[in-house]
Amino acid sequence: MxxxxxxxxxxxxxxxxxxxxxxxxxxxxxxxxxxxxxxxxxxxxxxxxxxxxxxxxxxxxxxxxxxxxxxxxxxxxxxxxxxxxxxxxxxxxxxxxxxxxxxxxxxxxxxxxxxxxxxxxxxxxxxxxxxxxxxxxxxxxxxxxxxxxxxxxxxxxxxxxxxxxxxxxxxxxxxxxxxxxxxxxxxxxxxxxxxxxxxxxxxxxxxxxxxxxxxxxxxxxxxxxxxxxxxxxxxxxxxxxxxxxxxxxxxxxxxxxxxxxxxxxxxxxxxxxxxxxxxxxxxxxxxxxxxxxxxxxxxxxxxxxxxxxxxxxxxxxxxxxxxxxxxxxxxxxxDLEESTRQGMQSAGWGDIVLENVCFSYPDAPGEAVHNVNLTLKRGETLAVVGENGSGKSTLIRLISGLYTPSSGSVRHNGIETKSLSFASLFARTSAVFQKYQRYQMTLEENITISAVQKGSGEKELNRVCAMAGTDAADPAFPEGYQTMLSREFDGVDLSGGQWQRVAIARGFFRDHDLIILDEPTAAIDPYEETQIYNRFAEISKDRSAVIVTHRLGSVKLADRIAVMKEGELVQLGTHEELIAQEGEYRRLYDAQRQWYGEEQQPAG
Ligand SMILES: Nc1ncnc2c1ncn2[C@@H]1O[C@H](COP(=O)(O)OP(=O)(O)OP(=O)(O)O)[C@@H](O)[C@H]1O
Ligand SMILES: [Mg+2]
Incomplete structure (x- = not known):
């Protein structure tokens, strides 16, 4: 047939x-x-x-x-x-x-x-x-x-x-x-x-x-x-x-x-x-x-x-x-099948619970995330670490509700993400993505894109820029917040690190209860990176946050660390707990310590 x-x-x-x-x-x-x-x-x-x-x-x-x-x-x-x-x-x-x-x-x-x-x-x-x-x-x-x-x-x-x-x-x-x-x-x-x-x-x-x-x-x-x-x-x-x-x-x-x-x-x-x-x-x-x-x-x-x-x-x-x-x-x-999440209830802010979560990309062989169980407590900061391709970005897309698990469940405050409308899911969520966008618009628009119609005071713009380590008074922005960030539209272009700081300011600007940062500082010099994380830790004390990073020096600020390997969550705990264990975290940590020229501690 x-x-x-x-x-x-x-x-x-x-x-x-x-x-x-x-x-x-x-x-x-x-x-x-x-x-x-x-x-x-x-x-x-x-x-x-x-x-x-x-x-x-x-x-x-x-x-x-x-x-x-x-x-x-x-x-x-x-x-x-x-x-x-x-x-x-x-x-x-x-x-x-x-x-x-x-x-x-x-x-x-x-x-x-x-x-x-x-x-x-x-x-x-x-x-x-x-x-x-x-x-x-x-x-x-x-x-x-x-x-x-x-x-x-x-x-x-x-x-x-x-x-x-x-x-x-x-x-x-x-x-x-x-x-x-x-x-x-x-x-x-x-x-x-x-x-x-x-x-x-x-x-x-x-x-x-x-x-x-x-x-x-x-x-x-x-x-x-x-x-x-x-x-x-x-x-x-x-x-x-x-x-x-x-x-x-x-x-x-x-x-x-x-x-x-x-x-x-x-x-x-x-x-x-x-x-x-x-x-x-x-x-x-x-x-x-x-x-x-x-x-x-x-x-x-x-x-x-x-x-x-x-x-x-x-x-x-x-x-x-x-x-x-x-x-x-x-x-x-x-006629394509639409998301069934339209117009459904709102969850409110609370714990995010992942139960036996698996996810495979359409047409891709195998699972990118396999059988993950994890609870992100309300107000907790979680760092996610692991080698390239270990499933970190996929995991945070599942946590945020952007993706629906292939099997298992992700619950926001007790309600499965698949029964929540995108509008209610994302209403109080902010993010800085690994592949962030460079909008060919003014500096102000680049930062306030989530609420342009609301307008924003210069004070608020200055606050988020300072947190992201950028400054509209910098010569890179000849017209301050009105500088057009595009060569095509007769404006200026920025360096990779400068663009990334703008993306971070954009993520911080949006009102949120949950923020997701996927390698937000990969293009930023290590000194400024530490400063950004310290300022971030201060404002995130009472909000939930998930940070993906390869630089293990910065994960200590997190309440707990999740270690991913080949799609599975292999370790979960504080820096002190994980460093004391024989495992993936200490292997990654030791490898980086060698790069930074630090002396290696005896294992255990
Ligand atoms: N759009 C996609 N389609 C198919 N497979 C994908 C897609 N995106 C990622 N994958 C696969 O899923 C697995 C996990 O990818 P993911 O991006 O979550 O890894 P990661 O830990 O964030 O890696 P990195 O540190 O390089 O950012 C990888 O094996 C990757 O090949
Ligand atoms: Mg990634």
Whole structure:
């Protein structure tokens, strides 16, 4: 049996249309409806123009034969002119209106993506497949409006036109109405194939596109390019970039060739049908079944009909087909499973208890954290130490509630984190992350990002800056708190250590009962690091804190120390207790003492 891959279930074009329509109508309801009504009139105005042409030709022929007066012929000409003017005016309006709606709808669709991202579990961002879904959704969003507009135009513009023309041709000679079907069916079939081919293309090329965008950023982005150049990586990245581009082009070429060949065959069929209709028309004229005026108008209009059908099928339906894959990805993303933690109760501040906690990253082999039991008492400072990759960062993400354990439980004040809303979980939590952010904004904004709207007094800013070992009066900040920390926006850049102090000030600025510091001082010189920790210990006396650090000299300030090894909590106790034991902590401590040139104490 064919396995149905997760997220690959097909969403029909009509379901996609229905879902997107709802967003568009909400974005600009009045404009949207006016646009549809005018499009219907626009479509019919083309048919009316054809009828006016017939009337004018008939009267002109009549005038030449002396059976129709000059004034009646002139009246037919004025009618034709008027129909043409109305047609052109409606054409202009109908070209302009969608652009206005597009702008509003685009903003709504972006908001839908952002809101969705906010409702996903944070661990989703460690899942390559999900990252791909987000990337695909962004691509789909750019096609969404024209996807809807193109399909709608088939119903609100072309269909009224074809129905009107069908009725008109039928009234002249029933077989002529078949012209519409003969031209339509083969070209429509070609597009069905096209939809399938391009849907598949979008699925297979999305991972390639992500790679190619990444390689490009390694060559040109400010963040990467210095290292890429200096280490001579430029040519390697260029090769990877070109190889991926080549692969994408090959995929695209194959898909385009396949659908174009089928389309060519279908078009030949349509042209055959078109010639047949012209023959029937000629035959009807010779037999006197249609007037000369009707012959001229229909001759002209069947040509226009064919051109319009081409426009619908190859232009509009072609675009729909091409973008259908991207649109489906966009809708699949909106359907992704959301965090169930929305709108749930608040825990309040208390002990944090971990019971048999295990966690594995999506698609990663094995567990990053295995069977951890630990209680962080209210107001306690806990240090977490261990070698690289031992699970420290993962553990603190579990403690904070950012990640939900794969098994076991994390309770904040007695309530499991998985039943708490993110808003209530994080309301009184602050953090300085190992990979902290460098916001390209002013120094003040960088510090107050958690409560910019509240505003902040200079006194409070000075207090947190002093704690983090930074000072807005420093020459590094020529405009004090208003210094723009970005070269791109005509500001200044900081050294790694200066940036880290800003991140620490940001963590200290946020009101908190629990603070999490993941190697917050890795880029800061040892002297300043000690000062920061001492100041931190003073203000954290009555708050819970978890500090991850490799510098064991600073962990003594913690009430207890948790030692991680290969995902497991192997030791827990005070510095004195742990140093007295034969174990991982003393091994790490002794190794560092040697680095600092301290004399080694006899073991035990
Ligand atoms: N996003 C991820 N996806 C898959 N595996 C991951 C991810 N992040 C970490 N891991 C794995 O989980 C394990 C623990 O990683 P973690 O970042 O918690 O270690 P750490 O103790 O903080 O290391 P370091 O001292 O280097 O910061 C490692 O084996 C790592 O390879
Ligand atoms: Mg880490």
């Amino acid at each position: 064919k396995e149905v891959k997760e997220g690959q279930r097909d969403i029909s074009i009509f379901r996609a249309l229905w879902k997107l329509l709802a967003v568009m109508v909400k974005a600009a309801p009045v404009l949207f409806i006016v646009d549809i009504v005018l499009s219907v009139f626009h479509g019919m105005s083309w048919g009316v123009e054809t009828m006016m042409q017939q009337r004018f030709f008939d009267r002109a022929v009549g005038m030449a034969g002396g059976t129709v007066s000059f004034w009646r012929a002139l009246l037919a000409l004025v009618g034709l002119g008027l129909a043409n003017v109305i047609c052109q005016v409606l054409n202009g309006i109908c070209n302009f209106m969608p652009m206005v709606v597009e702008r509003r709808a685009g903003a709504r669709l972006s908001a839908a993506i952002h809101e969705k991202i906010a409702r996903l579990e944070p661990a989703v961002f460690d899942d390559t497949k999900r990252l791909e879904d987000i990337n695909k959704a962004e691509e789909g969003k750019t096609h969404a409006f024209w996807f809807v507009e193109n399909i709608l135009s088939i119903f609100d513009f072309y269909l009224p036109y074809f129905l009107f023309m069908g009725w008109y041709l039928f009234s002249l000679k029933p077989i002529l109405a078949a012209a519409i079907l003969i031209v339509f069916i083969p070209t429509a079939l070609a597009q069905v194939i096209r939809t399938k081919v391009f849907s598949h293309l979008e699925d297979v090329s999305a991972p390639q596109r992500r790679k190619y965008e990444y390689y490009e950023s390694c060559i040109v982005d400010r963040e990467y390019f210095k290292e890429t150049r200096l280490l001579g990586g430029f040519f390697y990245f260029k090769k990877l970039y070109l190889d991926t581009l080549d692969c994408m082009q090959r995929l695209s070429y194959k898909a385009t060739m396949k659908s174009n060949l089928f389309e060519l065959a279908m078009r030949l069929l349509a042209v055959g049908g078109y010639c047949g209709i012209l023959f029937l028309l000629y035959d009807a004229l010779m037999k006197g079944e249609v007037t000369v005026g009707a012959f001229a108008a229909v001759f002209h209009s069947v040509g226009a009909l064919y051109a319009i059908m081409e426009e619908v099928v190859c232009g509009h339906m072609g675009e729909v087909a091409k973008s259908a894959g991207a649109i489906r990805n966009f809708l699949r993303f909106l």
